Amino acid sequence: MAQDLLPGVESSAVSVLKRAVQLDNCSRFQEALVCYQEGIQLLLDVLKAVKDEAKKMHYREKIKGYMERAEQIKEHTTKLKEEGKYHEQIKIADSSTGYSYESLFKPYITDGLTEVWVEDPYVRHVHQLYNFLRFCEMLLKCPSTVKTIHLLTSQDEDSSTQQSSALAEMKQSLLSKDICLDIQYSSTIHDREIRFNNGWIIKIGRGLDYFKKPKGRFSVGYCDYDLRECHETTVDIFHTKHTKKT
Structure with missing residues (x-):
């Protein structure tokens, strides 16, 4: 990824993940999951392009946290679907x-x-x-x-x-x-x-x-x-x- 495109991708990732958290807090889990997945992918793209090691560590931690939450949502919604309670x-x-x-x-x-x-x-x-x-x-x-x-x-x-x-x-x-x-x-x-x-x-x-x-x-x-x-x-x-x- 060209370095001049990096700020735009970072901004998009922040926007999508902010929306994911908002949806998550409103219990709109399926929509939140989609946004988490899109945001995580954008952060992974940023991680590949970032050169600074401190920034890399920062993004790895963020990605880990969002991935854990996305997995929790996936497990929760799967359970509700299986029980017919979604x-x-x-x-x-x-x-x-x-x-x-x-x-x-x-x-x-x-x-x-x-x-x-x-x-x-x-x-x-x-x-x-x-x-x-x-x-x-x-x-x-x-x-x-x-x-x-x-x-x-x-x-x-x-x-x-x-x-x-x-x-x-x-x-x-x-x-x-x-x-x-x-x-x-x-x-x-x-x-x-x-x-x-x-x-x-x-x-x-x-x-x-x-x-x-x-x-x-x-x-x-x-x-x-x-x-x-x-x-x-x-x-x-x-x-x-x-x-x-x-």
Whole structure:
């Protein structure tokens, strides 16, 4: 690593590990674990580039401490998963930012993920359809091998709406990426739930529709959803060995 890049990598490591500790203190263990792992890797990169022996010793101690905590979290979460007791809760405050689909779902997406179920009664209006599309795009970008996405939603009875044509277009587009979109409708669906076949279950009070309308088409947050303000909602995360198939 070039020495002129070192301060930037150090700064990134500090930022990521600070976030890891914050998440850890809030009992958001899976997210904390991801941040610990990313931060440790950055510190390892710094360690390779540092020449000063005193600094090397400092970073070795830091890395050791963070690795020990990451291992403790891993053992704790594994035990909870085995016992079927894993539960995390994230409270999204009104007008808060930093909750794009990538930020929210990334800790639960692993290489073994191949199938996703989305149950959300409100994938009907234009902005809701775009939300679902962004969710699908997020799955495409993450390091997973998703092959099937199931959507269960309610059908818009107004024949003039875009729902059926938009979902048909999404289905065709995803097929070009070797992903099958299975669309089912229910007139009685009420609950909102997203299930991954790696065992994770994410329940969001408002479903995928937790973002506020941007103030304008050229306002910050219009494109980057990490900068988009959110409605107040609660996210509950569970884990089960056997993801229910419907």
